[in-house]
Amino acid sequence: MTGAQHPVVDRDLEAQLLEAALLSGAHVLLEGPPGTGKSTLLRQVASGRHVPFVLVEGNAELTPARLVGHFDPALVLSKGYRPDIFVDGPLLEAMRSGGLLYVEELNRVPEETINVLLTVMSEAEITVPRLGRVPAAPGFGLVAAMNPYDAVGTARISSALYDRTCRIAMGYQSEAAERRILAMRTDCRDEPWRDRMVELVRSTRDHPDVRIGSSIRGGIDAVGLAGELARLRGVPLTDWTVGLQSAMAALTGRIRLQESCPRTPEDVVAELYEKAFGPRPDPENESGDAPPGEA
Structure with a gap:
């Protein structure tokens, strides 16, 4: 059965920790095997806070440009590099709206893309070439998830990222x-x-x-x-x-x-x-x- 969002079962502690972390301005890393409710938990928290929820699927093709956004090539030829023809990627969409950016399978994301996330987590802003500085609106938060037990097609997460996040471990339910x-x-x-x-x-x-x-x-x-x-x-x-x-x-x-x-x-x-x-x-x-x- 699919379709409607189902409630999270037996995740009261994790929900409270996630809510408290986001309210405090911290970014969060959810670690656990597939099917333990990581996405469902975050959707529930985001819904309760009434903030935008921007989902990004982590994979080797998630380049910095796809994450941040790009200038429309056709309009650049006729108008030049103007801010109004910039197409926001999921990161800027979440930053401008004060929403939650959820990155699934973080350990499948290329290192250069993770470096972009590290900058945003540290500075709460990003500088995009030809666009300029984009600050994060109040309420913006990054939540990443990964399965630490899957070694195929994944990379080791750096200590720099762990240092910028609160880690919530999610094992199987009872x-x-x-x-x-x-x-x-x-x-x-x-x-x-x-x-x-x-x-x-x-x-x-x-x-x-x-x-x-x-x-x-x-x-x-x-x-x-x-x-x-x-x-x-x-x-x-x-x-x-x-x-x-x-x-x-x-x-x-x-x-x-x-x-x-x-x-x-x-x-x-x-x-x-x-x-x-x-x-x-x-x-x-x-x-x-x-x-x-x-x-």
Whole structure:
């Protein structure tokens, strides 16, 4: 289920810290694995403060020019370098409006672009060639997020950036919180079956062959897939094969195995699925309904 913004679950402390940091004029770095609510948390705080929210996806193509902005080339030819033909990038948009600039995947951003952010964090202003000095309006704040466990295509964050930010670590929520998230984010009303899907997702984080497990997003997708797959096949949601195939599609791409592990993600998910949902039922009871006492 997508669309409307969902509330943050079990993040009261992090929300208070983020709110206090921004109110004090500090910039913030949110660190944690994917699916732990970093973006949702910031959107909630920004909405509560009634300030603009400018999102930037961090990647190797986020150059200083794309972050700051540029002069419209066609108008430069006819009018020259005039301030009114400058096209603000997300950084200047947030600075001029006193909004929040949210940079996702900060450790994927090129070093020269991060240097621009360092200047703004230190001076609360930026000097753009041919445009001049642009001060940050009151309320401007930078919040960056990153997954410190992902080493592919990332760069090490400098101590200079850590020195200019308050760091808020965001780990996975509690099991009870993830059960609530799955209940809110899916149409599944079979609570025991849904809870076992949470158990499956959480078990991917503790398996010795898994380096990075799945977030609760994997459970949301698995439940959604299972519901639609069961409908297409005309079988109950609790059908064992439907659940397994949905878990395979939703989780095998999300987990990362240890480099020395000879197994496949499918092997690991199948093992964990059987632990959560029981072994494959005999063909005469293929629906795999919940064991007695769990229906």
